Amino acid sequence: MKWKTPKTAQTLADALKATLHGDPERWLSGIQTLEKAGPEFLSFCTNKQYRPQLEQTQAGLVIISPEELPFCRRDALVVDHPRLALVQMAEWLKAEVKSEPGIHPTAICHESAVIAATATVGPYCVLGPGTVLEDEVVLYPQVVLGRDCRVGRASVLRSRVTCYDQVQIGERVLIHSGVVIGSDGFGFANDEQGQWIKMPHFGGVVIADKVEIGANTTIDAGFIEPTTIGRGVIIDNLVQIAHNVLIGEGTAIAAAVAIAGSTKIGKGCLIGGGARIAGHLDIADGAMITATSAVNRSLHQAGVYSSGFPARPNKQWRRNVARFQYLDQMAKRLARVEKNLNMESES
Amino acid sequence: MKWKTPKTAQTLADALKATLHGDPERWLSGIQTLEKAGPEFLSFCTNKQYRPQLEQTQAGLVIISPEELPFCRRDALVVDHPRLALVQMAEWLKAEVKSEPGIHPTAICHESAVIAATATVGPYCVLGPGTVLEDEVVLYPQVVLGRDCRVGRASVLRSRVTCYDQVQIGERVLIHSGVVIGSDGFGFANDEQGQWIKMPHFGGVVIADKVEIGANTTIDAGFIEPTTIGRGVIIDNLVQIAHNVLIGEGTAIAAAVAIAGSTKIGKGCLIGGGARIAGHLDIADGAMITATSAVNRSLHQAGVYSSGFPARPNKQWRRNVARFQYLDQMAKRLARVEKNLNMESES
């Protein structure tokens, strides 16, 4: 990746508070991997497993930890945590492309919306009555916010995020494109003719500070109380979070997970990609649910839970699946054998 | 939730055709749960399991059924079905925030589009040639409708709904944000060089009356005949419905379900969250497919079908999965044991 403007090694060292070994006047024009970087590129080595690439790299400058210095034959920026230095650099580069705050003339904001002077509202955004944007909020193009929403300080909503009514978003939240928040929960009753009667959902959604929500994820409004996403939760793409779900602080949810209505997920949980969690459950703090697992009862203590099967060659798989349909019979036959042998069955 | 304007107990009683026990002049400013409501709030008790909360509530007024009256120490609105009273109230409150019909000046409607005088077209909507909106249709901001679409009376399309060409939507349909309808079916043939050749999809989509479709769901166009969603079907968020699928009346489909091409789902089916249904199948009326099940052959009669495994502690799970890879061998060994004992195998 090339930067908008090249930087000197000294500028980078100052920005990252790194110790520079080499030429402070060297110009770098962007960042690349150890293998691909040429002399005009900055690179980085985050782990000693990349030491062979470090020894071979043609990069002009490399971010490394002190232990890697003996293996680096190019100029080096030495820092304690190379990964965190990359994070810092990303923050610092963001400032480069930051647009001026202000409301784009094509944005349509209801007269009762309250927008901080330092907030940015992009082209074709639409803001409903009573909606509030705090300081330094950034709305990318085409964001739609309904009635009585609030977006906290320094939160960023990427293009096409849509919030229905009464969605409360905390500070420093990042929501990716295509996310829908506050849509009606999927709660229906059957009437006397067997037709679906839709239950209203008044509860809105509350999203705490420092949450990140991935592209095209959906979060439904609660019935009377809000659906709630705790502080520091991170959610990947295409995740479904149903009405009245509560997600505890710091929990991480990978892509394509679906969580059904009124389930409460604890703090610090890890939910692997494609997992499915049924409704009205209680998942303990610190539970780790591995990818593709299906959870249909509450998990009352921390620990690792699984139900996914790994793919196998189809022929072998099909033979075993065919036998599985008779597993109950097999268990009974085995017990009968044991009895015949006067052996005690263990289960 | 607070209402736009407070209401008196008498106004609420009249709107819900309820019997009022208490002060007709009491002002209520919104609705809350029994536990959270203070004296300025309306609350509700939908089930006798909430009787303890009913006895303790500080709500100013409570919607209850006649049986709960002895347990209610606050003013009460007595109705036969408290849940249905909530539904009625939601309908009645919607009128409060209803916008005036009309076409927003930023909407771009092709000159051949036909828009009823009582329809509402929100900001930045784009309507293609030949598209028709019937009476009382509401398009929220940024809806895009292609060529020759039709939206029936009183249907509502939330922000960012996108329909391609020839999408026919019935009356009183509700489609949530981010839904895409009528995109090309995923039908490809291989040419002689092994490259994918895309089959055209001319068939469009037909959605009957009173359907509800959840956020970011996708419904592809049919090949020559339309993909069809029957009357009163309810579909949750992030559901995939492929080309030429037919969904029968009143079927309910929970979140994250995927249904492959040309499958026909019967009437009154219930499809649990995350279920997968293969293509070219026939699912009988009244079939219930539990959450996370995978259906790969037709289901010819009503009943409950399953294939999901519940998550277990990982250590136990892994041991059993490892054994599963040898289940076919186990079955053969068991048969050999039975033969050795002159016992007859049962399967």
Next chain:
Amino acid sequence: MKWKTPKTAQTLADALKATLHGDPERWLSGIQTLEKAGPEFLSFCTNKQYRPQLEQTQAGLVIISPEELPFCRRDALVVDHPRLALVQMAEWLKAEVKSEPGIHPTAICHESAVIAATATVGPYCVLGPGTVLEDEVVLYPQVVLGRDCRVGRASVLRSRVTCYDQVQIGERVLIHSGVVIGSDGFGFANDEQGQWIKMPHFGGVVIADKVEIGANTTIDAGFIEPTTIGRGVIIDNLVQIAHNVLIGEGTAIAAAVAIAGSTKIGKGCLIGGGARIAGHLDIADGAMITATSAVNRSLHQAGVYSSGFPARPNKQWRRNVARFQYLDQMAKRLARVEKNLNMESES
């Protein structure tokens, strides 16, 4: 489906390079299935299994292969490959509804964006600095492209496609509505307080020529190197492709698949609907992963891989699942029985 304008049998024969049997002056007004077509419709028979319908059809004209000619009682267009003739016809009809190139006055294009004179930019599109549209590109309404994107010749982005920064799209690519490309990868580190620190993703996305991507699919940006979709890959709706995934040429990915970060999928693979592929894996060229399978280790050779279970009547299913929780014990008991009988265990 009716066409915008009727066509004569001769016009159709010329367009499809077909041999016409029947009246060259016959007017056809659209295309229909064999069963539904009346005399003013064109129909088609792609397979001898439809011979009974072919013999009964009332269509005015039918596209058939030479072998079906004896069974066709209506006028016929004889071609070698009826399916390919439908593809050709679709291409030819597209020209009918093609809009004039140009930039809609409501599109907001950064002054440094470069847009070919033959490109089309629809209403309410927003293009960032440095973004390039090559010849004959078509952007439908409300497409948002960030900074330094490039869209290659004759590619089409349907309404509401969103690309973040540095997304490179090849030629003749088709991207459906709601797709998000280049959103931040889901890569986080834990800081010393156990809070998530987000890793930056500089790498963008590269999409080669002739790719098709289905509605509401998401493709994240890579870390330093780009996420890469190979030439001729076809991807269905609601698919998740994480950061730094590489997809080889000609691979087909059905709906609702999720592929985790840094996994490399080979060329010519087939990935069935709802499959889940873990991160950092290597999937060989030509691997076929059946629908709903979960892959958690690399697949080093071509072949068919599976892990899905087909749904069964719930009662039977639950009995077998209950036994599965004791499968490891069953295996040990079986071994004990064999030992008791002095039989050799085979696994």
